[in-house]
Amino acid sequence: MEIDYINGLKTDEIFGMSKYQSEIHKRLENVKLNRIEYPNISKVTGINKIVEYSVYPFIVKKKVIKNNIKHVTRQDLAFLLVLMKLKRTIVTCHDIIPISYYKTQSPVWKLNGKGLRKAEKIITVSEFSKKEIGKYIKYPEENIEIIHPAVDHNLYYRNRNKMILKKYGIKDNEKVILYVGAEEPRKNVQFIINSFSNLKKRIPEVKLLKVGMPNYPGVRRKLIQQIESLNLQKDIIFAGYVSELALAEIYNAVDLFVFPSLYEGFGIPPLEAMACGTPVITSNTSSLPEVVGDAAIQINPYDVEKFAEEMYEVLTNERLKEEMIRKGLERSKMFSWENSAKKTLKVYREM
Structure with a gap:
């Protein structure tokens, strides 16, 4: 099985959403990931985001493979589903904080909301997030799968030392x-x-x-x-x-x-x-x-x-x-x- 893995910025830093994806996918057997990412070109705040919105859609369009499942790994990349026609789509949506908590009117997040509604399946991380997506995005909850984050018990275990x-x-x-x-x-x-x-x-x-x-x-x-x-x-x-x-x-x-x-x-x-x-x-x-x-x-x-x-x-x-x-x-x-x-x-x- 091959997955078009639409993952945004390529980075070695592991935290939050990137930790979730990396921990799951290194444990998947017989799944090949066609990684579609864009390079980290600047440490200046906002520059990579400009690349994400302006250049990354063209990278995705060029690199997706027709019959592959398209897995968009973050909710803030859901706008891609509005900008191009993608079939067999899954979006991992950890939360919709800009919409549900900060009440943003950002055009980008309006696009992300539309993109989430276009996904054939949404994966989220908690019952709470599932309800929030249903409430604010108006996405059918029967198409939302809860897959919890977890702990790497080979790394995080009791070994007390100051x-x-x-x-x-x-x-x-x-x-x-x-x-x-x-x-x-x-x-x-x-x-x-x-x-x-x-x-x-x-x-x-x-x-x-x-x-x-x-x-x-x-x-x-x-x-x-x-x-x-x-x-x-x-x-x-x-x-x-x-x-x-x-x-x-x-x-x-x-x-x-x-x-x-x-x-x-x-x-x-x-x-x-x-x-x-x-x-x-x-x-x-x-x-x-x-x-x-x-x-x-x-x-x-x-x-x-x-x-x-x-x-x-x-x-x-x-x-x-x-x-x-x-x-x-x-x-x-x-x-x-x-x-x-x-x-x-x-x-x-x-x-």
């Missing part, structure tokens, strides 16, 4: 709270900083480590201003992008993982943290309760004081911490990339 924290100047006696993700408004990083400031008054020897790129214009500058106003410059560390191997080490080194996002199509980091034996506090919104079940503490992501209180409780109550670790390890085992690959192959065969 050594990697020395790289970030963190001492052995300091408690460490970790957040992994971007810094766009829905990720709620400002909230984390405010809650951390409250916690710091009760546990002086605590650090907040933030892994991931900003990925949203202007937000990092505002976060730095907020950190300076709270006098937390020495206590909050921005690690930037790290490799998967380093990320697994970081999960295993920290005391608590927090993920108070306002809106997620799924949210892989809480599962990865659980698989490494790290307790998780997350939001009680969007798909996150579906992801973590009863293995994490779920909180209103607008309640700064409550979030700080729960962080304090996990960091000081050993019995609670051990119970959360046990439940988290069990929960993470429910999600495997092998199962996700089998479900993807089933969709291909049915198509």
Whole structure:
């Protein structure tokens, strides 16, 4: 079986949507991928997007093979289905955040919405996202297949060791709270900083480590201003992008993982943290309760004081911490990339 794999920008960085696709497709047997991508020509924000909208459609049109299944791997590439006639089409739609959360009126996202409606099948990542697609795109839910993201248990497993924290100047006696993700408004990083400031008054020897790129214009500058106003410059560390191997080490080194996002199509980091034996506090919104079940503490992501209180409780109550670790390890085992690959192959065969 050969698939026209319409994957957008060619990149070696693995996170979010690219992680989902790479983990599934490296586990598919007897499936050949005709990769249709465009080169990374610039690190300047926006340049690659211009290439995506103006040049990439011509690359796709030239490289697709008539009788192949066409798999568009991201929702923000769905506009391609409007610009050209493609048969036997599947689109993986992780979320429709610009439409459902940010209420965008962007012409590009109107095109993406039209493109999603043209797909013969949509793969999405959660029951929550399936309902959102049905609601906002008006796409028939019977043609939406849920295939969850998962955890690579050969990489993310319990192997506790604090050594990697020395790289970030963190001492052995300091408690460490970790957040992994971007810094766009829905990720709620400002909230984390405010809650951390409250916690710091009760546990002086605590650090907040933030892994991931900003990925949203202007937000990092505002976060730095907020950190300076709270006098937390020495206590909050921005690690930037790290490799998967380093990320697994970081999960295993920290005391608590927090993920108070306002809106997620799924949210892989809480599962990865659980698989490494790290307790998780997350939001009680969007798909996150579906992801973590009863293995994490779920909180209103607008309640700064409550979030700080729960962080304090996990960091000081050993019995609670051990119970959360046990439940988290069990929960993470429910999600495997092998199962996700089998479900993807089933969709291909049915198509």
